[in-house]
Amino acid sequence: MTVNEARGPAIHVQGLEKSYKELRVLRGVDFAVARGSIFALLGSNGSGKTTVVKILSTLLKADAGTAGVNGFDVVTRAADVRESISLTGQFAAVDEILSGRENLVLVARLRHLKDPGAIADGLLERFSLTDAGARRVSTYSGGMRRRLDIAMSLIGDPPVIFLDEPTTGLDPQARLEVWQAVKELAGRGTTVLLTTQYLDEAEQLADRIAILHEGRIIVNGTLAELKQLLPPAKVEYVEKQPTLEDVFLTLVGDNGKTGKTGKTGKTGKTGRHGQDRNVGTDA
Amino acid sequence: MTKHFLGDTAALLGRSLRHITRSADTIITTTLMPIAMMLMFVYVFGGAIDTGSESYVNYLLPGILLITVASGIAYTAFRLFMDMKSGIFERFQSMPIARSSVLWAHVLTSLVANLISLVVVLLVALLMGFRSSAGVAPWLAVAGILILFTLALTWLAVIPGLSAKTVEGASAFSYPLIFLPFLSSAFVPTATMPGPVRAFAEHQPVTSIVNALRDLFTQQPVGTDIWIALAWCVGILIVAYVFAMNSYRRKIS
Numbered sequence: 001m002t003v004n005e006a007r008g009p010a011i012h013v014q015g016l017e018k019s020y021k022e023l024r025v026l027r028g029v030d031f032a033v034a035r036g037s038i039f040a041l042l043g044s045n046g047s048g049k050t051t052v053v054k055i056l057s058t059l060l061k062a063d064a065g066t067a068g069v070n071g072f073d074v075v076t077r078a079a080d081v082r083e084s085i086s087l088t089g090q091f092a093a094v095d096e097i098l099s100g101r102e103n104l105v106l107v108a109r110l111r112h113l114k115d116p117g118a119i120a121d122g123l124l125e126r127f128s129l130t131d132a133g134a135r136r137v138s139t140y141s142g143g144m145r146r147r148l149d150i151a152m153s154l155i156g157d158p159p160v161i162f163l164d165e166p167t168t169g170l171d172p173q174a175r176l177e178v179w180q181a182v183k184e185l186a187g188r189g190t191t192v193l194l195t196t197q198y199l200d201e202a203e204q205l206a207d208r209i210a211i212l213h214e215g216r217i218i219v220n221g222t223l224a225e226l227k228q229l230l231p232p233a234k235v236e237y238v239e240k241q242p243t244l245e246d247v248f249l250t251l252v253g254d255n256g257k258t259g260k261t262g263k264t265g266k267t268g269k270t271g272r273h274g275q276d277r278n279v280g281t282d283a
Numbered sequence: 284m285t286k287h288f289l290g291d292t293a294a295l296l297g298r299s300l301r302h303i304t305r306s307a308d309t310i311i312t313t314t315l316m317p318i319a320m321m322l323m324f325v326y327v328f329g330g331a332i333d334t335g336s337e338s339y340v341n342y343l344l345p346g347i348l349l350i351t352v353a354s355g356i357a358y359t360a361f362r363l364f365m366d367m368k369s370g371i372f373e374r375f376q377s378m379p380i381a382r383s384s385v386l387w388a389h390v391l392t393s394l395v396a397n398l399i400s401l402v403v404v405l406l407v408a409l410l411m412g413f414r415s416s417a418g419v420a421p422w423l424a425v426a427g428i429l430i431l432f433t434l435a436l437t438w439l440a441v442i443p444g445l446s447a448k449t450v451e452g453a454s455a456f457s458y459p460l461i462f463l464p465f466l467s468s469a470f471v472p473t474a475t476m477p478g479p480v481r482a483f484a485e486h487q488p489v490t491s492i493v494n495a496l497r498d499l500f501t502q503q504p505v506g507t508d509i510w511i512a513l514a515w516c517v518g519i520l521i522v523a524y525v526f527a528m529n530s531y532r533r534k535i536s
Contacts, residue, residue, distance in 0.1 A: 057377040059535070079379065087377040093370035097302050109294040110380050112287060136305075152374075 008071060010035040010160050010191035011056065015065035018051050025051050027215030028065070033208070035159075038182065038192045040206035042199065047212045049195035050090060053164045056193070057087045070159055086153035090164045093149060094137050100124065100148050101133040104155065111156040123151040127181070143174025150181050161185065163194045167201060172245050173252065179204055288381040295375070295388030299362065303396050309358050310396060314403045316461075317351040321404070324470060325411055332471055336501075340413045344405075345496035346469025349489060350461055351404045352397050352433050356440040357457035359393035363444030364453035367534075376535055386441065386531055393437040394430065401429060421499040424509075428499075431516040432492060436460065438523035445530045469493045488515035 011033035018026040025048040033039040043049050054060035056067055058078040067074045070084035087093075095103050101120050108116030124133040127147045137145060146166065153161055163182065167175045182205055186192055196202055202209045203223055210220040219226060242250075303309065321343060324332075329339035336342045366372045366389075375385050405413075417425075440457070447453035464470070466480065467489035473481050484490055491511040498505045 054373075057373075059373055059376055082377060082379045085377065087374060089370040089373055093374040095298065095371055096369075097305050098298065102298075102301070106294060106298055107378070110291055110375070110378055112290065112379075 009033055010037075010070060011039070011193060012068040013052070013056070013065070014067070016052065016055065016062050016067060017064040018048070018055065018060070018062050024215055026062070029212070029215070029217055031210050031217055031220055033191060033193055035191050036186065036189045037207040038186045038194060038205050040202035040209045041193065041195045041212055042197070042202050042209055043195070043212035044197055048215055049212055050164055052212070053087070053162045053193070053195060056081075057085055057162055058082055059087075084158055085160045085162060086156075086158040087162045088149050088153045088164065088166060090168060094145055094152065096138040097136060099134050099136055100129050100140070100144075103137060103148060103152060107152045107155045113156055119155060123154065127151045141174070142170050143177055146170060146174060146178055147181065150178065154185070158190075160191045160193070163192060165195055165197065167196070167198065172248060175201075176249075288384055288387075291380040291384035292387045292391070295384055296391050299388055299392040300395060302362065303392065303399075310400055310403070313355045313358060313396070313400045314351060314407075316354050317347045317404050318407050320350065321347045321408065321411065334472055338412060338414070340408060340411050341415070341500065342497070343470065344408050344413050345493045345500070346464045346467065346489070347404060347408070348401055348429060348496070349432065349469065349492060350464055351400050352429070352436055353457055353460040353463070355397040355400050356393060356433070356436045356460075357454040358396065359389060359437050360440040360444035360447070360453045360456065361450065362392070363389050363441060364447055364450060367445065382535055383531075386527075389444075390434070390437050390441065393440070394433055397433045397437075398430075415500040416502055417500055418502075421502065425496055425499050428492065428495060428509075428512060428516065431513070431520065435516050435520040435523060438520060438527050441527040442523065442530055445527070445534055463487065464489050464493070467493060488512070488519070491515060 009032040011031075013032070014030050016026050016029040017024075029048075029052060031039075031041075041049050041052060051060065055062045056069055056074060058074050058081050061075065069081045072080040072084065074081050095106070098106065101124060104120035104123055105116040108119045113119060121130075121133075124130045127150070129144060129148060129151070132140060132144060137148065140148065150163070150166070153163075166182070167178050170178065179201070182192060182194065186207075194202075194205060206223070208220065208222055209226060210217045212218075219229065321340070324343055325340050329343070332339060334342045363386075366385075372385065376382060415422075439460075443453050443456045467473070467484050467487060469489060473484045473490065476484055491508045492515065495505055495509040495512040497503075498508065
């Protein structure tokens with residue numbers, strides 16, 4: 001940890017501004033992401049989350065401000081930044097006409113790695129896609145596609161990964177699978193910048209959460225810190241009604257890799273204590 | 284970064300060639316229209332057209348080959364457009380690759396796809412009675428001109444592929460190119476056309492390219508037509524390349 005700190009944060013953003021013609025999307029964005037942590041950028045549609053990710057992944061140039069990834073400036077050291085990152089876009093950027101394995105081999109070849117075939121097979125295995133590996137991606141379900149997308153991002157072990165709305169449009173089960181994959185990533189020391197419009201997703205995954213609103217970061221902190229911004233929680237006992245998501249996941253049985261049927265999603269935090277009743281923290 | 288240019292281009296070329304082999308329908312639809320035109324002109328209109336040459340299919344083929352390329356490059360624009368839309372373009376651009384290899388892979392794929400289409404159309408023409416007494420050297424010259432013409436139109440197709448807003452916009456630009464041969468010596472000799480039309484027909488690229496190909500096929504002296512044809516191809520190639528690269532740089536920065 002001390003070594004990491006000596007090298008500075010994995011992502012560093014200061015005074016970032018960007019306009020599309022008249023529309024001022026970013027109006028001075030500042031934040032930093034510690035190495036090996038999961039950082040969630042939370043905001044509604046059109047708040048500028050994707051713009052931030054595009055600037056950090058060298059796809060877009062900012063009008064003002066500086067941004068650095070893995071210690072490299074995104075403008076002057078763009079090539080080094082691209083060596084250090086992987087981007088998983090809002091709409092799964094996989095090749096539909098190729099098979100899953102061919103997609104992985106392609107990315108491994110473009111990252112100039114030795115033995116792309118073995119890398120592809122390893123990732124298919126890790127993401128439970130071995131059986132589907134030879135099939136065209138156009139036959140994959142949404143969850144399989146996103147898993148493949150994330151697997152493609154892991155090739156070459158980049159130290160920083162950008163996940164732009166990784167669970168948008170996925171069913172609850174596929175969502176859990178993606179969450180599991182993201183947690184594993186962070187467990188291996190990868191820094192993850194995640195954008196999402198789902199509050200529970202940020203709550204489930206992120207070490208720190210920043211809220212992007214009208215082109216600025218209006219809060220930035222841990223979940224506990226964010227909760228303290230509101231009046232103290234009052235404890236009330238309510239009978240726990242299963243959410244429709246709980247019902248769905250219980251009925252379909254298979255619950256991804258989490259194996260905690262019915263105690264996930266919106267009720268995950270309290271469900272873990274195995275209580276029948278939910279401790280509400282309404283303000 | 285540029286040290287990876289060849290390897291990256293090869294990897295991406297392999298990808299888009301797979302697209303072609305797995306969607307053979309694009310090759311079929313590309314060749315269908317020129318073949319249909321050839322059938323119609325040879326067996327329906329051909330009898331009434333006096334070209335002064337002994338076989339109308341021999342007269343017609345050079346123009347049909349150019350139409351084949353013009354309809355083929357619509358798919359180049361389409362494939363590029365789909366990559367831009369799908370997000371895979373951004374994935375490639377955010378990776379440590381030689382960035383121009385993404386574009387070059389599309390250009391080389393277009394060349395391969397069009398050459399396949401040209402061979403298919405040529406085989407149909409042979410079935411319909413096309414014959415040429417040309418030896419190896421004139422055939423190589425024909426191939427060279429067609430490759431140059433394909434590259435020129437491919438770079439032209441890259442521009443709408445990168446900048447179009449809709450799929451229709453990305454491929455619609457090829458329609459005028461497909462119909463340009465009608466206002467040339469491709470189907471009928473220009474001598475019968477009225478003044479202004481004839482003036483246009485005789486000074487547009489298709490006529491000189493068609494005349495050069497026809498002379499090569501029939502082993503006539505090619506004269507100045509071949510130099511005008513080459514000048515048109517190289518000229519279009521350079522201008523289209525500059526505009527396409529400009530448009531590309533705007534996209535990736």
